[in-house]
Amino acid sequence: MDLNFTPEEEAFRQEVRDFFAENLPDDIRDAVKNGGELTKEIMERYHAILNKKGWLATTWPKEFGGPGWGPVERHIFDEESCAAYAPRIVPFGLGMLGPVLQKFGSKEQQDYYLPRILNGDDWWCQGYSEPGAGSDLASLKTRAVKDGDEWVINGQKTWTTLGQHADWIFCLVRTDPDVKQQEGISFILVDMSTPGVEVRPIKLIEGGHEVNEVFFTDVRVPLKNLVGEENKGWTIAKYLLTHERTGIAGVGFSMLELEEVKALSKKIMRNGKPLAEDPLFAARVAQAEIDLEAMKLTNLRMLFTAQKNGSPGPETSILKIKGTVINQELKDLRRRALGPNAAPFPGSLSGSNLDVAPEGHANNAARYFNNRKTSIFGGSNEIQRNILTKTMLGL
């Protein structure tokens, strides 16, 4: 048993830390710290900074232009980027489609799309979920029919994160309705500017716009936009779901949240004393810290297994469940710390000098509500438990 990183790993950590200290622009850092909007411009600029260093596609091997990192280096990078208040890399092209193309795509697709992802030429979004197909993704209905040298697509996707910025969407579509559900699905790439594609915004609980509905009406795309084999899309979807699951605990983000909560509770005064001295609030923070401390190790243990075995196992569902719950608890503490001062609608006091919350905390309630999504998407925590029941308990 040895809980220390190797000297090489520590050196790498320092290198990453220095890189962020020198290269992360203040405005981007502030936007992350204050929960401001991470605009398309910000994200593209941030991606370009990482790309210049060769650190953008953290999961890609060297041959495709990635840094060729293993799980431990990725983990260190994630931790340090969080600690520096860098944004989360937009995952759709880099974390999702990239690995899919590397494993299932044709040489031509790899040569065309991968560099464009790295260079930020194409913004991708994920077209999996449909109004009737959420947890039960395999029941999806969006139809693609072959017509000459084109696919003709009709149907609807929903919950499409940042689809409003996207140039391309990768979709799971039904190409054979007459076989077992999982066996009639294909993975197809669609240029969002194709006639018949329509994006409509969905407003979220806290008022933000980050997800969309995407409608397809007789959308024609070339046959060569199929990735992998026809009707083998489910294999790709499953590959994606198990790929790079070691980061899903979001430990780096939670560590940052914990620090924020602690700092906030020292700033907030309650009748002449800092909130941090309120025993009940302090106990809540301590409880969260204990859970997070254990989670750090649980995360590292699974990372270690992944490093050893070459791939993460099904137990990573534990990371998703507990990681989201801990992060949600910390978001709750952030909101709770402000008491009634968390209640003003974000931005409703901007322009006045009557702030009710310390800088960076005016939208703590909004963050809390928005964050409820994390236990729903990416396979809900109930679905993760179903997976664990089967894989770990054998029941």
Add this chain to the structure above:
Amino acid sequence: MNFDLTEDRQMLQDSLRRYLGDKYQIEHRNKVAYAEPFHDPAKWGELTELGALFALAPEDAGGMGGAGFDISVVFEELGRVLCPEPVLGALMASRLMTAAGADQEALLSGETRYAVGLGELDAPYDLSGLSTTVKDGKVSGRKSVVYGGQAADVFLIAAKDGDSLSVYEVQASDASVTGYAMMDGAGAAEVVLEDAPAKLLLADADAAIEDAVNAGVVALCSEAVGAMDVLHKMTVEYLGQRKQFGRPIGTFQVLQHRAVDMLTEIEQSRSIVIKAAAELGGPDATRYASMAKNLIGRAGRLVAEEAIQMHGGIAMTWEYPGSHYAKRIIMIDAQLGDTDYHLSRVAQVA
């Protein structure tokens, strides 16, 4: 023993439910709750015509009720539709004015809107740390997140007066009022007073303020029960309708049991609110009000979070009514003392 409403209260409940169900449908509610003036002045008038405010004050103060159960009936109905009208301010002001023996005809008729400024930035719950002061009949200080303050004609302001608290009446026109929408809809305001002309309503007002807060707590808890009940029904209905894996998700036992846990907590909530309402105005009012607010804070979080989770993505949207219920239920915890604050009060007064 009898847990039925009296005939009068039943009539009040029926008429409010009919009116609000008809006039405060969620689309309308969301429209007015997030746009200036963050409530609907016309509906305020109609609501007061129905006697909603008269029910909040006792007969000798010109009202027709004023007991804990009257307050409960009114606020549970407001909670069921997430009504953004500034009724809480009226209730708390009425309690203070009753204690002062002041004429409250204009309040109860709805003609004059009152808001009560108690909490401050650094003293949101416990009022022993207030820094608003009075000098030569003029009040200075800042009251933070004053619910209904954006729409108030008159403020009742708690201020430090030597060793005790006093309540002063300040005209909105004599204060600097910055109104805004709340995360969960409806409005509030930052109220800044700089030597604002003020009329003393109550000196040595600690006990009266405590009573007003207790009444406000009973109101908020009742509102939460109304909102939780609606959100729970909505969730159960959705579990029955939404199909995944070829069957209603309500057939998954894990969701069934959690919906039952929600129900259990709502029943517990209802019970503690009945107790707090029964004790309001009596010697143990504070203890039971605090018990209620603590329990409702815990139950509310469970109900709101589980409702969202069990709906899946749909409850994360603005368009789905359930999301607004969840927001209101969560944010109620931060009004007039959260679950921790009230827990410590129960521990102290035990």
